[in-house]
Amino acid sequence: MQNDSDRFFVLTGGPGSGKTTLIEALRSAGLATSPEAGRGIIREQLAIGGPALPWRDPALFAELMLSWEMRSYHAAFEQNGPVFFDRGVPDTLGYIRLTGLPVPDHIRNAAERFRYASHVFIAPPWPEIFRQDSERKQTLDEAERTYHALAEVYTELGYELVPLPLAPVEARLRFIFAKAGLSLDVRSQKGRE
Template identity: 50%
Template sequence: MRNEYIVFTGGPGSGKSTVIKALRRLGHACSEEKGRRIIQEELERSGRALPWRDKTAFRDRMLDEELRAYGDHLRCEGLVYFDRGIVDVYGYSLLEGLEITAALRSACASHRYADRAFIFPPWEHIFTNDAERKQDFAEARRTHAAIGVRRLRVCVDRGSVRLGRGEGPIHLQGTRPALKARPASA
């Protein structure tokens, strides 16, 4: 069976990582978000590849990590869920006005994901800042507005999440409000 790589994308603090962690607990193949780990590593070693210090270096590390994650999951059968992907590195470059390098263009062309992605809208109720997430909620909204891929809906309503085109209810428990995912038609 051919791998089907499903990207969860959206601005910071919108619930992507919480859903990925829940899917992993249910036994699904998942790739966790790389940016937070990169920021933690760079802070520990007083590095420069931080979005507030050197956006290009941060972007380049993100690309390297996303390429590695893509390759690491080639042996997986069936669906693999990604908390962001190579396409997000491209989007980050556009959002921050960074050069779209030949390496980035090549990676986007040669590393394909499913033709649809889950786009998580800004969710103010769960949005928080911390040592790794310095963006404010307005930036989360700008990030969401800048995303322009074909969509599967992610609807947020009073602490529940409905993922479009689901195969039945998935009950998710997060660290913040309990998340309950259902098909968009529910």
């Protein structure tokens, strides 16, 4: 498999830790981004009355999540420059472990095969901003356990975790730009490509 890991950056962590807001800020700054699978799948399944919801059929939900993340990974090759993912293929492995279901070999294989930049940005639990909604039904305790499960999976897979500061979006954005070696003037650079 071709590997563009030097330009594929993952933002991971438990739900309600500000990842999606940060992904939206990265997109507004002119960077290529990939949306989170979980929310998209939940939204689609609720719209059609489908069974692949984490509270109905976690194994089926994980399969759709894996498929979404693999498709997003392949689509990223069409983008120029860095691409920021709101979660990556290894998140599916973390989710399966968290549910207590047996981990299928194909999910473990995918987590090992689909590689991203060696440092992964991880958003720690942030109780002050955590909120539940119609798509995020996890409690803060579940969000914290998700964070730890994902930290364990990415570490086992050889990634270096880069914890995001508990700070406003602009400060987090500057932090990511510095750690990823990107210019703060991405929007003007993108126009010259």
